[in-house]
Amino acid sequence: MIEVLKIYKSFGGKAVLSGISLEVNKGEVVAVIGPSGSGKSTLLRCINLLEKIDRGTIAVENEIMVSTNANGRAEYADKKKLRDIRLKLGLVFQNFNLFPHFNVLKNITEAPVSVAGTRKQEALETALQLLEKMGLEDKAEAYPFELSGGQSQRVAIARALALNPDVLFFDEPTSALDPELTLEVMKVIRKLAEEHMTMVVVTHEMGFAREVADRVIFMDNGVIVEQGTPEELFTNPKNERTKMFIKGFN
Amino acid sequence: MKLILMLGEGMIVSVQLFLLTLLFAIPLGLVVAFGRRSKSYIIRGITGIYISIMRGTPLMLQLVAVFYGPYYIYGGKIDRFAAAIIAFTLNYAAYFAEIYRGGIESIPKGQYEAGEVLGFTRPQVFFKIILPQVVKRILPAISNEVITLVKDTALATVIGVSEMFRVTNNEMSRIASIRPLFVAGGFYYIMNLIVAQLFKFTEKKLNYYR
16 A cells, blocks of 8 residues: 655764665554664655655655655656556644644544535535544534543544545654553554555554554564564564664663 | 914924825835845845945935936936935835844744745745734834834934925014924824824834733
8 A cells, every 4th residue: 555665864964764665554544663763754754755755756646646756756746647646645743733723523523524525415424423432522512622632533533534644644743642541542543444444554562553554564663673463573683683672661 | 273373384394204104115115124134144234234324324324315316417307205215215124124033033943944844935934924923023112113103203303305394483573472293292192192002002002912
């Protein structure tokens, strides 16, 4: 579903991604772990077109988003195609980024209505269903400042889901939350996993990665050091670096 | 009462100066603010110099320059009222631009990114997501400028626009009394009370979110 091939990205001469290759299959839940500054978030941001890569290939459902041209530089598809691809991807941020001037319903329905061209009534119904799923049906009229962090993040998830993406990315979705609220959000993500939503979750919650992910990827210094099933990676890591990192959490 | 009627014409001109200046300066300021944030350093440079001159020289001088400038440059003539509107607009747009720019830059990057990943186009992100939040943030600063504008309209007297202050002056000499001055003072004061109330009301209206 998502193919990433040897992508490179540097910020001001400092390499952040150094030849990352990654494949995400339909219905799979992939957890990406690793120390701060390892490039996990940048990887998500590159796939979601918030950062441009220097070279490499990214494809979504066999549609090429970016590839390396003859000069060895990244060349992106045209605007129209990028927009189409973008709608297949959803991203949930660490700090929610809800729109403060819209109430919860409008936060969720605005993009379907004015981007995807969904009829308003239909978008509203979808939004209400999503809110129910998130356990937030009573918050439809609330404004973001009236919500707790956990509620905000669940609204943000509903907002991303409203566009019916093929893949949902989470960039440290619980790092801004206390343990109790973390559980609240994790529960929702777990529910989505049970429905076989394709997801890529950058996280520091090892327990969550272990329990929910089909595959865990350990990144460090801009490369994928090791990947495998949670079982393989957490109980029997092969790489020294992975061992050290996982030990630090136990 | 008779005095107020006598001065009425000046009041109307002052209010016109005020409203027309806002009408033009508010959108022009936004354009200039975009210019300040442009990718092209030429556009950034030009708008930067423009703002610097507008803020760095007296408004009174600018009024005189716009009114007499055409004559000295190519022997042309410009209507007094039009010259006043142009000078006020150019001057206030510069101040508004800086306020807008500050407001725009105060919106967290995450708001743009959230809009972007949801597929909004750049104009949609700006007008649906960013601008409404900017308006809320800059309202107090804008209200300051607008209150100053009410009083600055009196400067148009230097190029002979028959606004409130000029009419008042004439009336004072004619009837040899200071009373017109108090009427004029009352006019500016009440107009600013109204302006302040309008802003207070708008700020309250936008208090529904944080």
